Amino acid sequence: MLKRSHKKKTYFLFSTVIALTLTVNPFLAQDSYGAPSSNATTKAKLEQALKDYNAAKTSYENVQKQISATDKKLNETFQQLTKVQNEQELTKKRLDQVLIRLYTSGSNNMGVQLFGSKSFSEFLGRLEGIRLLMENDYQIYQQYKKQTDQIKQNQEKIKKEAADSKVLLTTAEKNMDQLESKYKALQTTLKNEQAKAGKNQQAKAVAKAIEKTITNTSKTKNTDPQKVKDTAWLNKARAMIGTVQYKFGGTTYPYFDCSGWVQYVFREYRGIKLPRTSSAQSQVGTPVSKSNLQPGDLIFLQGTYKGGVSHVGIYLGDGLYISNSNEKNDLRIDSINKTYTKTHYWGAKRVN
Structure with missing residues (x-):
């Protein structure tokens, strides 16, 4: 007991x-x-927030890749359209010559040629010559008609590609908003968990590792939300294909010349005031070499219709730029590597 x-x-x-x-x-x-x-808990919260952010980032990047692919398609179609238009101009000159000949020769000229023959064999020879001439004239007409159809087909193709692009551009804008939202949520979670960690070295180490991952991801992928937002205005510029029309001296939507359109885009979407003409616009900003071009840089051409700087566009990336070119094609996407651009290239400027 x-x-x-x-x-x-x-x-x-x-x-x-x-x-x-x-x-x-x-x-x-x-x-x-x-x-x-x-x-x-800290690790789980941060990893989930990072996962949500990465998912939003991937969605944005995928849409931007599709937009870049559409830019290339549009460029190819515009090039094809220009090629057919130039060919038709030559055909039209030939057709004009035919019409002038028919008009000046008179309707009885063929009869005079035929009945002025001194023999039946000469008559047959002249008849064959007239037939070949008329056949050649008809072929010229048929060629002109075919080229007209090709121009219409390319114009319809451009409309469809521009419409497809607008769907992607709308999606990109939504994805950008989502990316920005997820990034803010990630930063808030990181800040809160760092505050909670206090003197807990293990928790602080977890938060530090996640923070480093965020920084490295933003740098390597160039998808820091602020950087994305800084170039998102280019999508608004792209979306104007098919609606903006070229008008020499135009400065009011939707009628612009090249510099009027650039001035409008920079004012409305970037809050930057540019001079009125392409020549004056070429005097502002920082010079940029071709090898260092970035989306949003201004591209200038010289001697297109007069001496000195006479055309301006906006660089999109991947060797492509957008500009309001002329009455034939209005707002279009071109390559800086095509012969015409390389021949008239003046330089580029970065305006911030």
Whole structure:
């Protein structure tokens, strides 16, 4: 009986000491047993926020890739359209010559040629010559008609590609907003968890690792939301294909010349005031070499219809730029590497 009583007293005293210790210093238990759980929670929250951000970033990048692919398609179609238009101009000159000949020769000229023959064989020879001439004239007409159809087909193709592009541009804008939202949520979560970590070195290390991942991802992929937002205005410029029309001296939507359109885009979408003409616009900003071109830089051509700088466009990336070119094609996408552009290239400027 005495031994059992002694054991009970010893157990009671040991339990009391532990209870008093935890009561006096409740943080002892938290530091010993709660820290791993706290670290795991911090890591889980940050990793989920980072996962959401990366998903939004991937969606944005995928849409931008599709937009770039559409830019290339539009460029190819515009090039084809220009090629057929130039060919038709030559055909039209030939057709004009035919019409002038028919008009000046008179309707009876063929009869005079035929009946003025001195022999039947000469008559047949002249008849064959007239037939070949008329056949050649007809072929010229048929060629002109075919080229007209090709021009219409290319114009319809451009309309469809521009419409497809607008769908992508709308999606890109939504994705940009989502990317910005997820980035803000990620930064808020990171800030909160860093504050909670306090002196907990393990939790601080977790937060630091996530922060480094965010920084590296933004740098390598160039998808920091601020950088994305800084170039998102280019999508608004792209969306104007098919609606903007060329008008020499035009400065009011939707009728612009090349510099009037650039001036409008920079004012409305970037809040930057540019001079009125392409020549004056070429005097502002920082010069940029071809090898260092970035989306949003201004591209200038010279000697297109007069001496000096006479045309301006906006660089889109991947060797392509957009400009309001002329009455034939209005707002279009071109390559800086095509012969015409290389022949007339003056330089580029970056305006911020």
